Amino acid sequence: MAPAGPRRRPRQDGAxxxxxxxxxxxxxxxxxxxxxxxxxxxxxxxxxxxxxxxIDDDLGHLLATxxxxxxxxxxxxxxxxxxxxxxxFGRNFCAAGQHGAERRDAAGKMHQxxxxxxxxxxxxxRLRVMVAEHPALVLEDKGMNLALHYxxxxxxxxxxxxxxxxxVEDLGDDFELQSGKMVMEIKPSGKDKGTAxxxxxxxxxxxGRIPVFIGDDLTDEFGFALINRVGGFSVKVGEGGxxxxxxxxxxxxxxxxxxxxxxxxxxxx
Numbered sequence: 001m002a003p004a005g006p007r008r009r010p011r012q013d014g015a016x017x018x019x020x021x022x023x024x025x026x027x028x029x030x031x032x033x034x035x036x037x038x039x040x041x042x043x044x045x046x047x048x049x050x051x052x053x054x055i056d057d058d059l060g061h062l063l064a065t066x067x068x069x070x071x072x073x074x075x076x077x078x079x080x081x082x083x084x085x086x087x088x089f090g091r092n093f094c095a096a097g098q099h100g101a102e103r104r105d106a107a108g109k110m111h112q113x114x115x116x117x118x119x120x121x122x123x124x125x126r127l128r129v130m131v132a133e134h135p136a137l138v139l140e141d142k143g144m145n146l147a148l149h150y151x152x153x154x155x156x157x158x159x160x161x162x163x164x165x166x167x168v169e170d171l172g173d174d175f176e177l178q179s180g181k182m183v184m185e186i187k188p189s190g191k192d193k194g195t196a197x198x199x200x201x202x203x204x205x206x207x208g209r210i211p212v213f214i215g216d217d218l219t220d221e222f223g224f225a226l227i228n229r230v231g232g233f234s235v236k237v238g239e240g241g242x243x244x245x246x247x248x249x250x251x252x253x254x255x256x257x258x259x260x261x262x263x264x265x266x267x268x269x
Contacts, residue, residue: 018260023256026247033073034212038214040078046151075093075096077215082102137153144188147180181218193222197213213232213233213235221243
C-alpha cells in the first residue's frame, strides 16, 4: 500500500492547509497560483534605512523560478517607487510602487496616478526642515509619496504623526495619511495595494489565476481585503491583528514556503 500523503485540514474559504510546512499556518498552493509579494518585512527583513537593503542571489533565483513556474504571474507590490524596485530586482517582474500610485504591467507599460505635486513639494520642504532638527528621522521622497521614518527615534512617533497630519490637512482631498511600521506617509488618495492587485488581476498573466498576496504591514491590509473578496490566499507576516487568513512568522519562512511551491513545480515538469 502506498504511504498516505499529508493530512489536509479544510478551511471555510475552501483552501487546504499545507500541514507539512513547519513554519506557520499557510495554504497548500495550487499550480495555478499568481503571486503578489510585498518586499520590506516580507521578502526581506526591514533595514534601519530603506537604502541599506540588498538582494541576495538566492532570493533573485527563487523569484525567477516562481515567475517561470507561474507563467510570469509574479508582481512585487511595495511602498517603494518602481524605479527603486527595479534597482533591487532588475526589470524582471511586474511591479506596483508607491502603494499602487504607479504600476508596470506584464507588457512593460507604466500606469501612473495623476496627482497635483506642487503642494507635495511644499510639504517636502517643511519635512526637510524637521529632519534637520531631528537627524535620527529618515525622510523618503518617492515622487508621489513622502515617508518619514522614526525607527531610530521611536520617542518622536507622536511628533511625526501630528506633523504629517497637519500637512495632509493642508494638501486637501488629493492626499491622505498612511501609517506603517515606525513610519508615517503622505500618499495619493484613491490608490493602494488593493487597487493595484485588482488591476493586475484583470490582465494577463494574472487573469484566471488564484491570487496569493503576502505582506507584513498596515499598508498591506488593503491587499488582504481585496484578496479575501476574490477568494485568494492572504498571508500576514509577523505578529499583530490582520484581515489575512494565513500567517508566517518572518521573511525566512516566506522564502521557505515559496521554495516549496518552486520545488513542486520542478517535480511535475
